[in-house]
Amino acid sequence: MDPRDVLSGAGTRTHGGRFAAVGTRAVYLSATDSGASKEVTARKARLGEAAQISTEKYPRVVYAVEVNLKRALDLSALGFSQTANAIRTAALAKNDLAASMDIAHELEAKGIQGLLFPSVMGVDNNLVVYVANCSAKALTLKNEQQVIDQAKRIAAKHR
Numbered sequence: 001m002d003p004r005d006v007l008s009g010a011g012t013r014t015h016g017g018r019f020a021a022v023g024t025r026a027v028y029l030s031a032t033d034s035g036a037s038k039e040v041t042a043r044k045a046r047l048g049e050a051a052q053i054s055t056e057k058y059p060r061v062v063y064a065v066e067v068n069l070k071r072a073l074d075l076s077a078l079g080f081s082q083t084a085n086a087i088r089t090a091a092l093a094k095n096d097l098a099a100s101m102d103i104a105h106e107l108e109a110k111g112i113q114g115l116l117f118p119s120v121m122g123v124d125n126n127l128v129v130y131v132a133n134c135s136a137k138a139l140t141l142k143n144e145q146q147v148i149d150q151a152k153r154i155a156a157k158h159r
Contacts, residue, residue, distance in 0.1 A: 006063050007139045009131035018097050018128070019104040019115055025131040026104075027139060029065055031124040064142040067127065069134070072114040073107065094120050108133060 009025025011017075020026035075091070078084035090099035107115060107130070114129040129139060141147075 006141060007065070007131070016097070016101065018120070019091070019100045019107075019117065020128055020130075021101040021105060024104065024108060027065075027129045027131060029067065029127045029129065030119070031126075062143075063147060066140040066142050067114070067129065068138050068140075069113040069129065071112050071133070072116065072127075073112055075115060075117040092118065092120050104128070104130075113138065 007027055009027055012020040012022075012024055012026040012028075014022070016022035016024065017026070017028065020028075075088060078087060087099075087103070091103055093099065104115070111133050112130065113133045114127055116125055116127050118124075119126050131139075
């Protein structure tokens with residue numbers, strides 16, 4: 001993937017995801033590389049009924065992203081009332097994204113830029129950023145040149 005496209009939200013526009021219905025431009029970020037890898041393999045398993053490759057062997061490029069949001073929510077800030085727990089349980093159902101997509105539709109419509117939520121894989125927190133509600137400077141790749149250099153080295157090995 002071209003580093004310039006990483007923050008476009010094109011993937012979710014086409015495929016959707018947790019807290020982003022098909023048609024929504026969103027960017028998913030994870031606190032760690034291992035957390036991101038587990039999320040990706042879980043998604044592949046959900047879509048194809050089996051992860052095609054293990055987390056340890058999954059080829060990946062890691063992007064460092066700087067985030068500058070003015071209107072973000074934290075799902076854990078709902079508290080622990082019966083209603084809050086029911087919302088979290090529905091939104092974080094491992095194999096059912098319907099409730100999370102309903103919530104996302106409301107958040108995006110209200111101008112929320114991002115939602116921090118716990119990983120369904122139980123390892124890290126994730127952040128989904130709604131691109132349509134953000135300025136061009138809300139997300140910035142911090143290691144773009146390193147990624148390009150890494151991709152060139154990998155491509156050179158396989159020529």
